[in-house]
Amino acid sequence: MPIGKAEAKAKAPSHAVSSGDTIEELRRQYDRLTQSQKRIAEYIIEHSQEVAFSTVDQMAERLDVNPSTIVRFAYRLGLNGFTDLQERMQELVRGQLSRISDPVSESEAAGHLEGTSFGASLSHDWQNLHHTIAGLDDATFDHAINALARARRVYVVPESSSFSVAHYFARVLDRLRSNISLVASNDAFALPPLIEVKGEDCLLAFTFPPYAKATYQVAMWAKENKAKVIAVTNSPISAVGQIGDIVLLADSTGIGAQNSLVAPMAVANALLNGVAAAKGTSALKRYNRRDRLTHRWDAFLLKLGNSD
Numbered sequence: 001m002p003i004g005k006a007e008a009k010a011k012a013p014s015h016a017v018s019s020g021d022t023i024e025e026l027r028r029q030y031d032r033l034t035q036s037q038k039r040i041a042e043y044i045i046e047h048s049q050e051v052a053f054s055t056v057d058q059m060a061e062r063l064d065v066n067p068s069t070i071v072r073f074a075y076r077l078g079l080n081g082f083t084d085l086q087e088r089m090q091e092l093v094r095g096q097l098s099r100i101s102d103p104v105s106e107s108e109a110a111g112h113l114e115g116t117s118f119g120a121s122l123s124h125d126w127q128n129l130h131h132t133i134a135g136l137d138d139a140t141f142d143h144a145i146n147a148l149a150r151a152r153r154v155y156v157v158p159e160s161s162s163f164s165v166a167h168y169f170a171r172v173l174d175r176l177r178s179n180i181s182l183v184a185s186n187d188a189f190a191l192p193p194l195i196e197v198k199g200e201d202c203l204l205a206f207t208f209p210p211y212a213k214a215t216y217q218v219a220m221w222a223k224e225n226k227a228k229v230i231a232v233t234n235s236p237i238s239a240v241g242q243i244g245d246i247v248l249l250a251d252s253t254g255i256g257a258q259n260s261l262v263a264p265m266a267v268a269n270a271l272l273n274g275v276a277a278a279k280g281t282s283a284l285k286r287y288n289r290r291d292r293l294t295h296r297w298d299a300f301l302l303k304l305g306n307s308d
Contacts, residue, residue, distance in 0.1 A: 022088045025077050027236040027247070036065055038237075040073050044089070045235060052089035056082040095134075121255050125262040128251035132263040135249055144246045145274035147228050151202035153179040155194065155222065159205075159212035161259050166206045169268040175290050176276050176283040183218060194218065199226035206268075207233045207240045208252040208259050216240055232267055 026041045033041060043063055044051050051059060060067040067082075074085040148154055154173065158166030163184070170182040181193045197203070203222040207215045216239040219229050223243055231244030234252045241247050250267045254260035276283045 022077060022079070022085065023092075023236055027242055029076070030237040030242055036069060037073055037076075039063055040065070040070060041237060042235075044085075045237060048089050049093050052086060052093045054086075121260075124253070124255050125260050128253065128260055128263045129266055132250045132267065136267075140246060140248065141270070141274065144230050144248060145271060145278055147202045147230060147246065148173070148204065148271065149177070149275050149278040151228070152198065152200040153181065153196075153202075155181045155183050155197065155201065155203040155227075157183050157203060157205040157207075157215055157218050159207055159215045161208050161210075162206035162261065162264060165261050165264050165268050168265070169204070169206075169272065172272050173275065175287050176272070176279055177286065194221055197222050197225045197227050201225075201227040202230065203227050204230040204232065205240050205244075206264060207231060207238060208264065209234065211239055216243075219243060232264060 023045065026045060030038065030041055040063060043059070050062075054062075056067045056070055060070055063070070071082050074080075074082050077085070079085050079088070154177075156166050156170040156173070167182060170180055174180040183194060201222070203219060205215050205219050219231070219240045220243065223229050228246070229240070229244045230246045230248070231238070231240040232248045232250055233241045233244075234250060235241055236247050236249065241249075248267055248271075250263040252259040252261065252264060
């Protein structure tokens with residue numbers, strides 16, 4: 001049944017979303033949506049290209065809902081119907097495509113592995129990485145780097161699936177600046193440092209499906225204590241993604257039973273390089289002091305700085 005524009009506008013919120021903020025509005029409203037509305041929100045986020053170039057009837061058929069439900073949902077976001085939603089998704093997709101400038105295509109890089117299980121896995125990781133890079137916003141990334149560089153203390157929170165990425169991130173960040181805590185959210189003995197979390201601190205959580213409840217609880221504790229929360233996650237409507245002050249998205253889907261951590265690791269590495277640049281001389285001095293100490297202990301087989 002068609003829905004009248006006047007009826008739909010009556011249901012729209014007074015805080016109409018500005019251009020380019022559709023995904024942020026979905027993130028903000030997600031917890032208050034009905035189950036059918038959440039399905040629409042998830043579809044918009046996960047299938048932006050399909051939304052950009054499909055009709056409302058085609059989208060309704062895929063979601064098994066009435067087209068009028070999608071139109072009403074668009075008005076709820078403060079948009080002028082489905083056409084407005086579609087235009088915003090087209091703008092998003094165009095922006096993503098324009099940021100992918102690598103002249104080497106996935107097919108060229110992995111063509112010689114076609115037909116193998118490992119080739120399919122590597123191709124999928126390539127796609128994850130490209131999609132992640134295309135979706136990153138430079139202002140948001142700068143905001144995250146500044147928070148990590150300037151915070152009094154940084155708490156890094158992993159969960160089981162992303163522990164390796166978080167451990168690497170915390171270890172390298174500790175070489176660049178002081179006051180770094182790696183807090184395993186499922187370890188009660190690792191949580192006491194969070195008692196001292198303050199508003200001038202920053203918590204970075206790596207969180208991917210199936211999303212550990214403890215990671216969300218730790219992030220909420222930091223939020224309640226006014227610390228800045230950064231989420232590196234796969235979706236803006238993941239539990240920590242919804243409460244994060246800064247959200248960096250990284251695709252984590254894999255072709256096997258496990259998640260792929262290639263894109264999350266790339267995001268972690270980019271953050272570390274950004275912090276190193278932001279801290280400048282102080283980071284370099286700390287890094288060099290750490291290297292001198294490990295050399296004194298003869299910790300490694302390979303000596304950094306050797307000419308050969």
